[in-house]
Amino acid sequence: MTAPRTPAVGAPTARLEGPAKVTGTAPYAYEHPATDPLYLHPVLSTVARGRATVVHTAEAELLKGVHAVLTSANAPRLADTEDAEFAVLQSDEVAFRGQFVAAVVAETPETAREAAALVRVEYEERPHEVELDPGHQDLHTPRESDTGSPPDTRQGDVEAELARAVVLVDEVYRTPRQDNNPMEPHTTVALWETLPDRLTLYDSTQGVHTVRETMAAVFGLDPENVRVTAPHVGGGFGAKGAAKAHNVLAGLAARAVPGRTVKFALTRRHMFSLVGYRSPTVQRIRLGADAAGRLGAVVHDSTGLTSRVKEYVEQSGLCSRMMYAAPARATTHRLAALDVPIPFWMRAPGEAPGMFALETAMDELAEACGVDPVELRVRNEPGADPETGRPWSGRRLVECLREGAERFGWYERDPSPGPHRDGQWLVGTGVASAVHPRANNPGSVAEVEYGSDGRYTVSIGAVDIGTGARTALTQISAEALDCPVGRVRLRIGDSDLPGATVAGGSSGTSSWGTAVFEAVRAFRDEHGADPGPGARTRAEASHNPDLERYAMYSFGAHFAEVRVHADTGEVRVPRMLGVFSVGRVINPRTARSQLVGGMVMGLSAALHEHSVVDPRHGHVVNGDLAGYHVATNADVGGVEAHWLDETDPHLNPMGAAGVGEIGIVGMPAAIGNAARHATGLRVRELPLTPDRFLH
């Protein structure tokens, strides 16, 4: 599966839609033109658990310009509500604060909002529990059928290895709830037409086909009669990786006013209860090692929360199953089901919190053994995947660490634990590894057509959520077709196009590119190198048997310099450097942007991000961008992302792995480890706010 080399792939290429975006002409979902649209504004529950016994709508209905007020009493019954997330307005039960309990459709957004404020809801409140507290809660073991991987694993004699260990690290690490907060809030523009019933959504989503499948099932429509488009999306980070309750609400509203387009944009505050978030975690790590730091046992017990109405597991322990060599290991996942909104994917779900815990623990082990942290990781390098025994499709963590150490000037550090002082600042450096699975998801279909203008049209229902996927897929198409990128016209972002998997799990470029390669191969088989106008072929990505033969992961090494103010505890990060092994890089320009963006989000998680839940009311009190701090430009100092020159011969025809998530993984640990080196204080809980360093 060696890819032919043409200049298209590997060339630093500017985003094709860049000029449209910066001139404001790229239409996002809300900007979809519509004649006489109506606007939807929801009413959210203000109790965390109970029943909305009476919903008073009369005052709202009297407001001029209001077309409909939907409640559980008058909303149409849905065809399939097995997934409780989509059972919108189907009963008066309230399962979490911030759940839809009513909605208004009106002629202007202002009227809809005002009418929603006039809807008065009476509740029968029940006791609720919203805070994760593993010591005092009933915990359950998640089902393998929900996640695709066993919740618990065990290899070797863990107790014996821990007992034999010369050096033991046994610590608990905590990460807070975090919310995705893409720039563009979730938005759906819905049109319901009748005879036959048809639903069209212009949606801000990471997967038009996945939203179509859900909407068709929930509304009992033939998928052919549901169309979802997403020409441009302003970020998702996982929060737009599946249909969400607001899609269903928009569908219900559109159905109430057939023939009229209904526009629905969530507010920033709505997003803190309706689109998923990263569960807080409490993770106990036990590492047993010999005096030289060689691991005998790795034990990773992770606890998170889920919603009582729908299970979602933050699989923080997965990374410890494959990261380092050890004769014995165990991992467990436990959940507390609480009266909280439904958690969901947030950039590198599992790996991001999991590697904070593991890589902080590795730093503690290095210190306890008196071994350099880079060297400690090298010493625990496994020859094959410890979990499956499979060979690696390419594991180059050691090269990432070595090259990163070289570029960063790692060995200039004073290896002794802090504090290390430079005037009023305590200064330190830290390192951590990064990992993310390399994915190539089955099921994507692509179509190639040759036009009378001498250009190829490549069609696939992929979505560019701001990553540069449109540009990368155009480059891949040009390489597969062996033509310049200017002769490729790429069509994406529409469920009427051939089916594509979701833009998630760093799988998009890999999975969609595979389908494009297969479609081009089929096209050439059918039409040859010199096709006539109108020649057209469609193909689905065939099964890649190497996916079961090899352990496929991307790796990376993060280095950070941290300064902590000796008086105030303020934490600043003047320098971050990452070296990544991500297969072949399709577009250095957008890949660098993804890696740097991931690192910055890791910085943000390390220093700032924390959704604070008020246990009395059950809501996030800092649910806006004034209160939920994400890193600003001023927080970001030097940031460098490098990658190894390589190709993965087993993953896909391009040899390229995804780059969307690995940048965030390990970054918080590198920063925390650097803060420890700077101050001598070990902080095992994110975020690293100034108060943690005051003494």
Place this chain on the structure above:
Amino acid sequence: MRPFDYERPARASEAVAAVAADPGARFLAGGTNLVDHLKLGVSAPTALVDVRDALDDTVQALGDGGVRIGAGVPNSDLAAHPEIRRRYPVLSAALLAGASGQLRNMATTGGNLLQRTRCVYFQDVTTPCNKREPGSGCSALEGHGRDNAVLGASEFCVATHPSDMAVALCALEARVRVLGPDGERTVPLDHFHRLPGAAPERDTVLSHGDLVTAVELPPPPEAARTAYRKVRERASYAFALVSVAAVVRVRGGRFVDAHIAFGGLAHAPWRARRAEEALRGRPVTEEAFRVAADTELAGARPGRDNAFKVPLAVNTLASVLRELTEEVR
């Protein structure tokens, strides 16, 4: 929609008369805080009286060597004003530590003084708040308390004042010029903002219809060293956990005097008179810094989530004093 009247009078006296005549009317200047409140439902005025044409937007020299800052001067213009940068750098620094460039372009001097707390419960109409709805209770007292006041709070309210500018003005002993229905008056800045007591709905001593027309600064103390230090989690665009404005004079290794104000600790910019007294005439030593800071914070009453503010305030003041006196020690 909630309709409201809008007018934009040319004279301050007309604006005052318009607001005084309507209990539901509010002044509008840059709108950087009030417009948020309209959106959040925190405020629902019947009329907005836009004072941008009515307010002076210049900085003028005063006969006593001080300056008069028109209430309509945008924060960004004030921060960049050559006389302010040269003679009152602490004010310029405080302004630039606040908000973002875009907000500073819109926000005015008067509006900055009158901005309201960012307490998350005050801004969330689904939760009780005595400041927003007197008598409804204080959600912050037992709730998320990281940003709460540690000085001068009451059982009715633990909100903090968010301004950076006002902290510097407090240390500079500014005077606020106010035009009300009964004429003009002057209020010293450290009496302008109230402590919450039993009436947290009142942020300042102003009455309905009172309009801030200018802020006057006395001439800066001769040979004073000044600093504004803002401590926050994020490097920009965040409110202060603690901030310190300091104007100190040192001679012969001793403090002559010091004017110090804290932000982030109280319902108002907190003039640190106890610390000032503790420094007066004392030798410039680390011990003197600590004693002064400890003395001021001795009356702190932190809650569950904000105990860190006490050592943080002590350390920050000590740090500022150390930096300001480095070469004389």
